[in-house]
Each structure stands twice: as structure tokens, then as C-alpha cells.
Amino acid sequence: MADPRAALLPLFRAAIGAAFGAEHADTDPALRPSAHADYQVNAALALAKRLKRPPREVGTAIVAALPPNEIIERTEVAGPGFVNVWLSLGHLSQELAAVAATPSLGVVPAPRPDTVVLDYSSPNVAKEMHVGHLRSTIIGDALARVLEALGHRVVRQNHLGDWGTPFGMLIEHLLDGGAEAAEHSIADLNAFYQAARQKFDADPAFAERARRRVVMLQGGDEGTLALWRRLVDASKRYFARVYALLGITLGDADIAAESLYNPMLAEVVAELRQQGLAVESDGATCVFPPGFTGREGEPQPLIVQKQDGGYGYATTDLTALRYRLRTLGATRLIYVVGAPQSQHLAMVFRAAELAGWLAAPARAEHVAFGSVLGADKKMLKTRAGDTVRLIDLLEEAVTRARAIVDDKSPELEPDERAAVARAVGIGAVKYGDLASDRVKDYVFDWARMLAFDGNTAPYLQYAHARIRSIFRKGGVSVPEPGAIALAAPSERALALAVLSFPTVVGEVGELLAPHKLCGYLYELATSFSAFYEHCPVLKAPTEAERRSRLALADVTARVLARGLELLGIEAPARM
């Protein structure tokens, strides 16, 4: 109820019903935030058409029919028929006090919580994590946090690529004398992978051994499996280190690797065959979901069993989907996967619907995202043209942030500067990724993401630290939130921004659009800056105003910190 919109909506619904009768009672009041007032109601223009009455007259009738209440201070009918609404100060301060009194800051649990199975990050065993994993990991983790805040049960699934033909050559190369490599860091394993690859391409005898080794691996040969596990375990340890540095909530318990589904693949294919969905085509077993065509307009297959009897990723994806629905009890399946895979996923979802696995109320959604580009507008690479290692990127972020912190805040102890540099550097990378519409590509630009101006993590962190600084400086604690009284325009604007937090979090959870939370936090921070400029806090004219402003500043800081936390970004008290 924190957001005034939640209180206003029923009032306007009632007014429309009372003014125009039951047949119009379910008309959406079209309540929106307004540049001309606190909020505006746009329903009069649409209603005027149906009622064949002038829109302004309709607006006036709506206002006249409003039930008595303590919420609305005043209204006006403006322009062609917009109803502008201003809230009463009493209501605002009351709601603000209520929000300030709760740790959730007004975010209320969903009435019907979903079991959300969230697929994100998904690196490959025995391969370095690179920029290609950045977006899925960051976006997925932010969504996990947001959905949990909304009271949903979130089951994270890190779909590790731990299976498939490359492991034949990796294991053979391991046996060829690189045995100690698996005990070393994944950086060695990465070179290890490249060496294996090179041998595979150049040496037919090695390639043949690799193929046989794949068969042994898939056949469950114990010695082969032992070698495979060494690769997997070394990789898991490495991923854990990267996640720790990035501040990602994925742990070992969230790993649901491809190999988990191996025992279920044959059964899934059998079931699809039984249903008549999977049919033979060119020696392979395929499902042809309607509506998908290939180059020549022919039906596009989902290959669930290859000519050689092996299973590809389509089978694994279908099996994982079924497992998530049946075993994990998912009501909402979310895949944080790059946009290029949208057709593949659409086909998998469609096939799952045809098989009867995916059915309402359960739903599956592809959270698609664009690419990370370099300054040349092409996929981000190193100067040498190699893929950028994620760990290098993150370490550079911290190093760059450290240089800024050393320069701006030499008074902080070295340990604190290091912690702040980490929060700022990692936060900048994450926020830079989350701040724009995920479906678009974005250009990776250190200067822009680390800037203290504009819609960046450092700007938000700075706004937060300035608020905390007020309390440090004043040596004061947070007053009772009941003390909040709003007088100045910038106080009122800030209060409205604070109260919008729950609505925004809800939207982000529904639309799976973290950039809306970023945009909101940026507006909140700019609202605070204006307030801070115009309204002295510690030196407020009266004690009552001082207490009110302290309380308002505190609840703002908490929303900023909580919002950043939902994005996976730290908010240091000093920086």
C-alpha cells in the first residue's frame, strides 16, 4: 500500500462507477505519474468517446463523484480532460512513515508466489569464463534477487556445460601428460583446452582417440569418469572464485549441469516418439514445431536424436525443461540467454507445450539480451583480437576504481579504499550492463560506466554515501519516521519517489527488466540531490524540520542501498 497509486486507484474506480453506472465501473482510470501534478487520471478522454459527452465534462463528473477521503489534497481538470491529482501532505507523510518502519521499504510479497526456475550464467567446464558470460550472470543474478524480494521461491539453475564431444579430446590430452594441469588454475586449463583443440584439428590419430574417449565417457567407464570429474571440480572451484569477486549469489548447490540430465534423455525422446511428436527425418529423430521454417521454407526441426544416436543440446534443453516443471515444480521458467538463441528457445517451448509438459498456469520466458561491444561497435575483443577473460575485465574494473578512490579519498585507510574500489569497480560494470534495455547491444566504455555523473553506479553510491555522511557528521541517529512532514517542493518530490519503490520492483519482477530499477534509482538519487541542495538537513530552521529531513534522508538512503542490493551492487557508507 506504500505507493499512493494503490490508494488512489480504488477511489477513481469508485468515482467512475458512481458517475457513469455499472457498465463503466471496470474502466481503467489510467492513473499515471504526472509532470503537471503528483498524478494524473486519463480515463475521461476515453470515456468521453463512449459516453458521447465532452471530455472535460466527464473529467469534472469523475472528480465530483470521488468518495470522501483523506488522501487527495486537490484535483483539477486540465487541458482536453486530464484530471490532475495532488496528494495531501498528511497522507504522504503517513505512508512514508509506514514505509520507513518496514525493512522491505514497502515491497509486499506476491499474493500468489511463483516457483521460479531461473537459468543463468551457465559457463563451460574446462573453459575460461569470458565476456560472453557477463550479461547472463549479471542480469540473471539481479532478477533472482528481485524475484526473491517479491516473495517468490527462486530456484537458481547454473546449467554448466560439462558434457559433450570436447571432453573426449580434453581427457585424451590430459592422459598425454598434462595430468597436473587439472590441479592447476583454470587459466592453465584454458591453455590446456586450446592445446587439445589444436591437436584434435592437426592429428587424425588423436582425433580418433578423442572420439573413442567420448564413447567411453558416455558409456560410463569409471576411469574416464574419474578424469572427467577432475576437470569438472577444478572448473567449479574457479567459477566460485569468479562469482565471489563479482558478488553473484550462485553456489555449488545451484549447479545443475548438462550431465545431470543424461539418464533422462532416452526417456524424453521415447515419450516424444510415443506422442507422435518425434519422427524420423534424414536418419535423425526430430520434432517439427509448427510455425518454424528453414531456408527453403521447409519445416524447421528440433533434433532430439542425431543420426549417430547421440543427443544434442535440443534434447538436453527439453529434458531440463521437463525436469524443472515436474521435479522442481516450476510455475515460471526463466532463461537468461543471449538473443541469438531466441528461435531455438521458442522451438523448445513450443515443443514442450505440444508434449503437454508446459501448460498454464506455468509459463516459460526467454530473457534475451544483446551483445557487449567494443569501441569499434563489434563484439568486444582484446587488442590482440582474443576473447576477453572475465576475470581480467573485473580486475581491471577494480584497478581503475582504486585509482579514482586513491585520488579522491586519500583520507580513507588502505583497507577501506580497497573495499570501496571493489564495490565501485564491480558495481560500475554491473550497473553499466543493467542500466539499458537488455535486448539491445551496448558499448563497453570504462569512462562512462565509472563516471560520477549520469546514470551510473558510482553516482548512486555517491548519493548514498553523502546521506550516510550527514548522520556521521551530525553524530545523530535516525529519528522516528512519524516525524516526517513535507513542506518544500523538493521534499515532496523526493517523498513521491521513495514511495514508488515497491511499484517499480513489482514491474521489474513482471517484465524482467532490471533497467527500470536502474532508471528509478537514478531518478531517486537526482531527487535527493535537489533536496539536498535546497533543504539543509542538520542546519534546518527548526528542530521539527531537522528531524523530518533526517528521517526522509534516511529512508532515501535505505531505498538506494536496497535497490542497489537488488541489482547485486554494494553501497558503501563512505567512499
Add this chain to the structure above:
RNA sequence: GCGCCCGUAGCUCAGCUGGAUAGAGCGCUGGGCUUCGAACCCAGAUGUCGGGGGUUCGAAUCCCUCCGGGCGUGCCA
């Protein structure tokens, strides 16, 4: 060829299920530190919303079409 995505100020991007003069940041111009963190703030200039049709009282937003760019389009994942 077909399918999906993108095209908004010089640059980077917002614009919520259509709503009032299309908004921010950077950059540019001009201001503000003996007063709570100037890592900041205030003011100003800047647009054929890719083009053209259509629906609507009203379109950046919905529909159609064209142009430009990206991605996908059977045994890699």
C-alpha cells in the same frame, strides 16, 4: 528467401499496457564551494522519434509497407 531483434539530440541512452510543449547524462554555453561530501548542483541551446501509409479525440508507442543494421535458419552448444 523466411523468421526474430534494433533504428529517438553530435555521442550514450530513457520514454511504463497510446495521453498535455518527446526527456536524461556526456559534450557545448553561462553560473554556484567561509554553510550537511563541488566525486556535486542550478540555468540555457540542441530533434523530419529511419521513410511512407493506416487505426484513433490523441501515435515515438498499435497495424501495414519500405529502407538500413544485427542475429538465426538440420545433426556445435
